[in-house]
Amino acid sequence: MPKRAESSLDARGLAGLLERQAGVVSRQQLLDLGASRADVRRLLARRELSTVHPGVYVDHTGRPTRAQREWAAVLACAPAALHRESALDAHGMTCDRDTPRDRATVHVLVSRERRLVPPAGVTIERVADMSRWVQHNRRPARARFEYALLKAASLRREADAVALLSDAVQQGLTTASRLLEVLGALSRLPGRAGLGEILEDVAAGTRSVLERRYLRDVERAHGLPEGTRQERQDSASGVVVRDVRYEPERTLVELDGAFGHRDAVDRWSDLQRDLEAAVDDHITLRPGWAQVLEPCRLAVVVASVLQHRGWTGRSRHCGPTCTIDDGGAPDPTYRPDAPQRPR
Template identity: 50%
Template structure:
């Protein structure tokens, strides 16, 4: 007599699980629900399921969505969590518009105690010490905390790109500088950590001294611009303003804004008050942030044009062979 199968796949539990996982399921999950390999082969034969990776299946035969690609990667390397740019995507951060997200690999984190898995096209895996402690609770698919994802992404970029991604996270209210500073304390070997900590502390204190120093060294001095007065305290019309930099002879003020987070109404009013006070004195205000100062040659060229239009008889000098500034004294 043929042997009777005793396994029975629970259809309601299966439907609930696959709905939560965007229609993706693993072999181990099928077994946990009372199914077996015969059930899996039947689903594939009927074209209800299609293999994605070894032991991972999706409930259709067409192209996978981005969410299904993430689930398939997580289940292939289970236990695993979505990491880096992929995690930022799940956290709702709008970033990396340089290319389509569908072209991006799925980035995962697994615990460092595990062996490094075999390479699978379209999936990048990073081993993290005590990976579970970095997870955002009660989110599916599992993902690392937004602070770790931001810092890891930032560490792989130049300083301008790093500041841009951290600022995006704060401006889009996914985190703040205080939480980023707490997270970076747990990452003593993070590449580029010293520069990131310096900037985060500077932004947190509200001093913007790092930004001011970079403007002085890389924009002004490096390109032979006039020397601006620093932290000039002025009052006009009942207003008191402190200018980050003032080219008094040319009537030009430079304001350096190093804030990361959302600029609320009070911040905007403070900026407007400073600009109005400058306008009352016939001063031109140049307002610069991290994105501008970290492109020093381009900023220097623009500032030079403004200064020359208001009476500066000098000329900027290029800081190197590829500088955007052209020495007007050369042919």
């Protein structure tokens, strides 16, 4: 029987590479470490490696972890980088609103001129000037955070997109100003105009867009009574300005346009304003972007409060996608987590 040739595989180098890549290695990397094709076949036969994608292996025979699937996708499509939700995950963002289906797919970014068919469980997006948007020094390579975030947000309903951006700001991973800077370079991004006006409002610390959206999409569209706006009132702590006041129903709507955690001083100020309103027998509602961007759902809440406090009118159906029935009540078939068409 012929003697088996001595392997020239750098075993120590392979061990280090597997450690750095979460136990994942490509066929090309094995060859670069001195492995022969026979070495690769032997590692697979001994079950020291198992196939994840064609030409990409993991160092066990069980189910690959999320990190291993991300590494495998990047190596299978190399040169490539994690993108969208996969990049957000790699950057350390917690996406509580993601569904299991969202996380089952690995998203990668490749150069526009590439023509490849992604393996199962992997989606690709092609981009010109890939180096502009990718951090090649991270392991695995990943799209820059703001780019991946805006791309992920662009495929969601406006309310869900703003919730995703707000989560990122709240977790300290970016700012509205940085997002605006990147958005300026993405002229073809779906939903760019709407996201831009919201981010401009947040970056400037104003609420003008939020206030217009509430007036147009919540109050007027659903037949709610017209509130008094920006009313100045004397109080024990000085002059306060109320965003919206429904005087006959003794109800205030204070619109919260912030993304993420506001500082303690703002919260104490809110509490003081609410206390003074309660002394005057007013109830205070504090909707933010997430609520105003689901206007039908918010209209039900505001209408219910106003009706309990004396309003004799009824909210109305605003259009074909409205979640309020013709009688002013919530549509019993409405599910807030169901996909809806953008307004």
